[in-house]
Amino acid sequence: MSSIRRLVGLACLLVLTIVLPATILGQQIPSPESFFGFQMGADRKLARWDKMVEYYDLVGERSPRVHVVHMGPSTLGNPFLVLFISAPDNLARLEQLKQLNAILSDPRGVPEADIERAISEGKAVVVQSMGLHSSEVAASQMAVEVTYDMATRNDGEMLRILDNTIAIMIPCFNPDGEIMITDWYDQWIGTEYEGVSMPWLYHHYIGHDNNRDAFMQNTIESFYGAEIMFREWVPQAYVDHHQMGAYGARLYVPPYAEPIRPDGDPLVWREMSWYGAHIAYKEEEAGISGVVNAAIYSGWGHFGFHWITPFHNIAGMLTESASARLATPIFLHPDQLQGSRRGMPEYEPQTTFPNPWPGGWWRVRDIVEQQKVATIAVLDIAARNRETVLRNAYLKATRQVERGAAGKPAAFVIPATQHDPLTMQKMVNKLLGQGIEVHQSTNGFSHEDRIYSAGTYVVSLAQPKRGVIRWLLGRTFYPDNDYTRSRDGSPMRPYDMSTDNIAEYMGVRVDPVDTWVEADLAVVADTIDPSGQVRQGQYGYVMNGRLNDSFKAANLLWQEGVALRRIFESTEGLRPGDFIVPSTTSEALIAQVADQTGVDFNALDTDASPVSSPVTQPRLGMYQRYFGGNMDEGWTRLLLERFEFPYSSILDEELRDGNLNRNYDVIILPDDNVGAMTGESRGGDGGGGYFATGRDAYPPEYRSGFGQPGVDALEAFVANGGTLVTFARASGLPIEEFGLPIRNVVEGVPSTEFWSPGSTLRMNVDNTNAIGYGMPEEAVGLFLQGNHAYQVTPSARNEATERIATFVERDIMLSGWLIGEHHIAEKAAVVSVGYGQGKIVLIGFRAQHRVQTHGTFKFVFNALVDAAAGRQ
Numbered sequence: 001m002s003s004i005r006r007l008v009g010l011a012c013l014l015v016l017t018i019v020l021p022a023t024i025l026g027q028q029i030p031s032p033e034s035f036f037g038f039q040m041g042a043d044r045k046l047a048r049w050d051k052m053v054e055y056y057d058l059v060g061e062r063s064p065r066v067h068v069v070h071m072g073p074s075t076l077g078n079p080f081l082v083l084f085i086s087a088p089d090n091l092a093r094l095e096q097l098k099q100l101n102a103i104l105s106d107p108r109g110v111p112e113a114d115i116e117r118a119i120s121e122g123k124a125v126v127v128q129s130m131g132l133h134s135s136e137v138a139a140s141q142m143a144v145e146v147t148y149d150m151a152t153r154n155d156g157e158m159l160r161i162l163d164n165t166i167a168i169m170i171p172c173f174n175p176d177g178e179i180m181i182t183d184w185y186d187q188w189i190g191t192e193y194e195g196v197s198m199p200w201l202y203h204h205y206i207g208h209d210n211n212r213d214a215f216m217q218n219t220i221e222s223f224y225g226a227e228i229m230f231r232e233w234v235p236q237a238y239v240d241h242h243q244m245g246a247y248g249a250r251l252y253v254p255p256y257a258e259p260i261r262p263d264g265d266p267l268v269w270r271e272m273s274w275y276g277a278h279i280a281y282k283e284e285e286a287g288i289s290g291v292v293n294a295a296i297y298s299g300w301g302h303f304g305f306h307w308i309t310p311f312h313n314i315a316g317m318l319t320e321s322a323s324a325r326l327a328t329p330i331f332l333h334p335d336q337l338q339g340s341r342r343g344m345p346e347y348e349p350q351t352t353f354p355n356p357w358p359g360g361w362w363r364v365r366d367i368v369e370q371q372k373v374a375t376i377a378v379l380d381i382a383a384r385n386r387e388t389v390l391r392n393a394y395l396k397a398t399r400q401v402e403r404g405a406a407g408k409p410a411a412f413v414i415p416a417t418q419h420d421p422l423t424m425q426k427m428v429n430k431l432l433g434q435g436i437e438v439h440q441s442t443n444g445f446s447h448e449d450r451i452y453s454a455g456t457y458v459v460s461l462a463q464p465k466r467g468v469i470r471w472l473l474g475r476t477f478y479p480d481n482d483y484t485r486s487r488d489g490s491p492m493r494p495y496d497m498s499t500d501n502i503a504e505y506m507g508v509r510v511d512p513v514d515t516w517v518e519a520d521l522a523v524v525a526d527t528i529d530p531s532g533q534v535r536q537g538q539y540g541y542v543m544n545g546r547l548n549d550s551f552k553a554a555n556l557l558w559q560e561g562v563a564l565r566r567i568f569e570s571t572e573g574l575r576p577g578d579f580i581v582p583s584t585t586s587e588a589l590i591a592q593v594a595d596q597t598g599v600d601f602n603a604l605d606t607d608a609s610p611v612s613s614p615v616t617q618p619r620l621g622m623y624q625r626y627f628g629g630n631m632d633e634g635w636t637r638l639l640l641e642r643f644e645f646p647y648s649s650i651l652d653e654e655l656r657d658g659n660l661n662r663n664y665d666v667i668i669l670p671d672d673n674v675g676a677m678t679g680e681s682r683g684g685d686g687g688g689g690y691f692a693t694g695r696d697a698y699p700p701e702y703r704s705g706f707g708q709p710g711v712d713a714l715e716a717f718v719a720n721g722g723t724l725v726t727f728a729r730a731s732g733l734p735i736e737e738f739g740l741p742i743r744n745v746v747e748g749v750p751s752t753e754f755w756s757p758g759s760t761l762r763m764n765v766d767n768t769n770a771i772g773y774g775m776p777e778e779a780v781g782l783f784l785q786g787n788h789a790y791q792v793t794p795s796a797r798n799e800a801t802e803r804i805a806t807f808v809e810r811d812i813m814l815s816g817w818l819i820g821e822h823h824i825a826e827k828a829a830v831v832s833v834g835y836g837q838g839k840i841v842l843i844g845f846r847a848q849h850r851v852q853t854h855g856t857f858k859f860v861f862n863a864l865v866d867a868a869a870g871r872q
Contacts, residue, residue: 008197027150028062032144040141043366044189046327047141049178053079055144056171063151064088065162071224075204078175080224085150085169087162090123097166098233101125104393105234105313106464108401115394124382124389125235127228128375129170132211134177134202136243137185138367140512143171144370146375157380159289164383168228168235171203173221174210177202185326188699195325199702201629205638209850211240215303215472217433218638218851225305228310230435234748236389237275237315238379240306241371244320246330248338248347248752250290250357251370252297252320257343258483260299264310264468265396269299271315274379278808279319288370290357290577295343296320296636300478302496311467312435313396319374321367334359341492358438359468395769397464404461409512412473413447414503419776422549422598423854424508425528428457431472437463439523439656445519450511455640457524458517472502473510478757478817490751491819493785497758499815504760504780507855526681532594536583537603542567544600545577545774548643552863553599554579555644558617560589565612566869568770572606577862580604580612618868621660622668624649625677625702627695632671632727632846639851645864652679652706658713661720666867671728671846674736677823679705711737719836723867725860728787731842740833741795742842744788746823754823756783759816763805770866771804771841774858779805781829781845782853789824790831800834805859830859 004166024131033056040047047055060068060083067084074080090097100122103110150158150167161167174179184198201207206219229238234715242269244252254276260269283291297318301307303840309316324330336360382389400481418424431438446452461469478484478498486492503510532553534541543550545567554564565580573721581590581601590601619639624633640647650660650667660667675681679695695703706713715738718724724734735742753799761783765775792801806828812821830847833840841863847856 001266005647011434022779023093029059029148032148036144039365040145040362041138041365043329043363043365044327046137046182046185047144048182049078049140049172049175049645052140052144052171053081056083056147059147059151064091064148066151067091067094071227072220074175074178075220078179080175080221081171082224082228083169083171085147085148085162085167086123086165090162090166091254094166097123101233104390105397107394107397108463115687119387119390119394122390124165124237124386125168125233126165126237126239126379126382126580127168127170127233127741128239128241128378129173129225130241131171131178132173132240133208133242134174134181134793135197136323136325137181138243138321138364139241140172140178140372141364142241142371142375143169146267146372147171149372161376161379161383164386165379167379168233170228173225174203176204180291181326181854191445193697193699195328196697197627197628199628199704200697201631201634203634205634206850207629207631207634209635212302212496214305214308215434215502216430216850216852222432226433229305229309229314230433234312234435235314237271237317237378237382237395238306238309239317239374241374242318242320243323243367244296246332247336248322248340249292249296249353250322250362250366251283251288251374252292252295252318253283253374254317256297256299256301256318257295258298259479259481261471263470265313265400265467267392268310268313268315272310272317275315275317275381278381279374279377282373282380283370284355285713286369286373288373289637290322291355291357291370292344292353294352296340298342298495300494305706306586308468311465311466311471313393313400315824319371322362322368324364324367325363327364329361329363331361332359341486350712361553373815376805377863389689398698400464400466402463404463407461408514409461409474410516411461411513412459413450413452413456413511413513413517414459415509415511416453416457420507420547420854422530423506423549425598425853426531427502427506428510428524429527430502431459431469432524432527434465434467434468436465436470439521440524442520445517447517447519448513448515458519458521460516471500474501474512476501476815478820480817491755491817492758494757494817497782498757498817499760501760501815502577503850504814505722505782505853505855507776507780518775519866525796529599532589532597532601533585534594534597535603536587536601537605538583539604539607540585541578541581541582541601542574542604542608545575545579548857548861549597549599550579550595550645551865552647553593553597554865555590555617555646556593556596557581557585559644562589564609564615566615566865567608567612569611571608571611571709574608574611574769575774580608613869615865616868618864619663619665620645620647620668620864621650621664621666622647622670623655623677624651625672626698626702627676630670630672630676636668636670636848637848639848639857639860642851652704652710655706655713656709658709658716660713660717661722664717664722666723666725666864667717669712669726669730669733672728672730676704677706677730677733678711679703679707718838719842721837723838723863724840725843725863726840726845727843728784731788731844734840734842738835738840740835741793741798741801742831742833743791743793744844745791745827746789749823751785751819753820754788755785755817755819757785757817759783759818760814761812761818761824762808764804764808769802769804769832770869771802771830771859771862772863778808781847781856782849783804783845787846788842790828790842790844792828792831797834802832803828803830805830
């Protein structure tokens, strides 16, 4: 009897040890309502990110369950936080648990006993992120409340979660946008403009597209997210909490609808269904209606975080809540509620949607409640099944390694000899950013009838991230079947691109090989940071015009007043497009630029002045509008800054005022609807919101559009010697308004006859033309539906039009989905049209798409530099 009393006493003491500190600390941690002065999700209330950071830091100081990590500054310098929430004992040995997790995510070469120990002692790791799309306001508010609950609750469910999981939360994936949206919303509360979408991008550069950056990591926020999920932890599950339009289901939860992207381990798809079913179960248990599974969002999506994670062997998931008008409630009538083209044809009960919401008022608080349930539900099922989750992490990794070892290709070889070797090295860094293992040869070798030089990279598919490798480096054929066609046979747009092949995007040669490479290979341990070599010649230096980074080097030299020339005719090892740097340039400056850019400054020992001409830094302007902003404009700004091109943003008033030649040599019109630029229709390309908002819905100062005066000013700019560069749809403006002898051959063609939703297409390039300098003779461009292909129509001045890039005759597509290739076969992709004293360069596709398509950047850079070639 005494032994039983001792056991009871010990158990009580243990409970007090676990529970009492949290209870005491819970009294010291203010509730969100008391700290912020309102309940999270309250009507017309939004907590601002700086105040949320203050709250998280306070909770981290007072709760042993919460560890707050400041990853670094965001794009605009705001704190980017990651929260680790778990039992105090777990947080105290976080590094040890990370090592156990690493064993399960990559068990190659690990003894079985260590694997069993990792399963026995490890914790299920779950990452959840909020606030990626800042106009979807609820999730970042919800995260505050979930953090408080996890820091203070002492019920059995929460203690089990804390004991068995490591909950990693990114409470706001876009801090800058959260601040922008909050300030914008607060400014107009109580006015007729309350709840209207913000008129500019809610990420400084890329707006809604920040969810398309996980595989390239062009922004610092994406880099932080990838560091946690792809390189440091590799969780077993990931959920990204979002919002969608207001007029359908109240909440989408996993799994995805058809089609799925193959080559992930089957367990990962089963896990998504498993987690999603538990979320839906808990929502119904909580009395929340309008929840749908397996609909709306297909399993083949963009390579943002929740759609690339399955190929990292992570159950990568998405929740999507119906939106309010920012923080303003919305009323919905029953007959306004609709189904979806994918998996929910009618707004009626079905097995995956058994409890439709009847309509009425919809508030941000409703979203907070349902997202809280979803957040905890994922942790709950992982905690209840910790060992199963961990063992399956091991199985997924092991089976992917086995598939890679047994299948074809066995590896991808990335030759050291490339058209643009610096871009190739950037691509290798992108692979390393995914946590992919890459080898490099120390000596030259031959394999499968090809000869490779030293420095060649080899990527084996016999590794856990086989699926990621396959989709980033292998050819892609998007499915064309009943899942991807509507009932009338028209193709359904993929959720973004139909391929994400970075080798094709970046213009890098990659060779698939069927057998493993037997060579002297070493694992690449760190990112590649090349430093250029400097060799001075009698007549100065030459920079290779094939290198994208030569343009960055040229801009850095121009900034220091260096006079450059450019080769226009091949001679003695020099190619059209090479840059000539004078011998009088400071050696220290040359060394600095070579180190900063990786560009070699090679010796020039012949007088190149007869085959070169002076070239100066262009005076560059780019049109920027409101209407939610234009993501293509934002991405182009990022590209220009990355390569050190100075530019000015031109708003409507400056454009309408005219006399543009006074300040600019070249003006860019990014891809955009012509009506959005002129003001005849709403833009809608910034991802600003989910409600139709015409021009008059915005405050007067944000009613964008330059109208006919702007059109006339652009026409005068070109006629007086300026260069107008247009991307994709924006090319319609000069074609229509200036009467150019150009026809877009795919305009008006039904999607059943021509369809290219983000496919990589082959084109021949005239690289003797200044716009094509440095390009390979055959290049690959990314072509989206709505992009252009050109035919030159007869005119009195046919010679004034130059074809720089032309789609090949047949077998045009490398990867993606292309219907009706005959429509664009041998049609122009890039043309230059002389107009008055100037020219218009029509680039029919996004040559700079999302700062991802490095292989076609030179079309843009050449057009800019050529525009200033005649100005001294």
